[in-house]
Amino acid sequence: NAGVTQTPKFQVLKTGQSMTLQCAQDMNHEYMSWYRQDPGMGLRLIHYSVGAGITDQGEVPNGYNVSRSTTEDFPLRLLSAAPSQTSVYFCASSSPELAGGPDTQYFGPGTRLTVL
Amino acid sequence: LAKTTQPISMDSYEGQEVNITCSHNNIATNDYITWYQQFPSQGPRFIIQGYKTKVTNEVASLFIPADRKSSTLSLPRVSLSDTAVYYCLVGDRVGANNLFFGTGTRLTVIP
Numbered sequence: 001n002a003g004v005t006q007t008p009k010f011q012v013l014k015t016g017q018s019m020t021l022q023c024a025q026d027m028n029h030e031y032m033s034w035y036r037q038d039p040g041m042g043l044r045l046i047h048y049s050v051g052a053g054i055t056d057q058g059e060v061p062n063g064y065n066v067s068r069s070t071t072e073d074f075p076l077r078l079l080s081a082a083p084s085q086t087s088v089y090f091c092a093s094s095s096p097e098l099a100g101g102p103d104t105q106y107f108g109p110g111t112r113l114t115v116l
Numbered sequence: 117l118a119k120t121t122q123p124i125s126m127d128s129y130e131g132q133e134v135n136i137t138c139s140h141n142n143i144a145t146n147d148y149i150t151w152y153q154q155f156p157s158q159g160p161r162f163i164i165q166g167y168k169t170k171v172t173n174e175v176a177s178l179f180i181p182a183d184r185k186s187s188t189l190s191l192p193r194v195s196l197s198d199t200a201v202y203y204c205l206v207g208d209r210v211g212a213n214n215l216f217f218g219t220g221t222r223l224t225v226i227p
Binding site: 044 | 160165208218219220
């Protein structure tokens, strides 16, 4: 299994440009999430999905859109990039733990985005 | 949602046992305590999870007192490769969206 994959690894955008960060998982996990991590900070939840066709907002959703047409893929779209969106973006997937407790999240390697 | 408080940073020499304590005074009855490890330029990785008392796996131990208002991650005999940021999270089993990462504890292992 490849686990959680993200593309691209690095991206530079100009203010106002749009782009899509790709995320895919091959573990048949129901839940997928997008986080951003700013320098010296923890991770903040942007959007998440509990299954195909179902998405919801996290802590910092403004400026981002998501969709979940398949179990495997969960792309994150930046509609009009701003310098404040310069960050490292992590995608994660997880499945409910049958034994109880929160899901174990599996993270991708991240996409480092710079907006000029 | 329960918030957590951890030390910002810790230093330790190789071979020592390291204990990182996390405070979560507002933990709810259904909440579990989960620890993740993050190396530079990588995504976080699950280390250990527990509800009460003590949990041990091949990587670490997690100690949770009876009142559950704090927890301690114990790393036995750390090596240079354990240098990382360690995050304490508190939440219940409802989806992956209710676990919040704080700033974590940056552990530096010194030769």
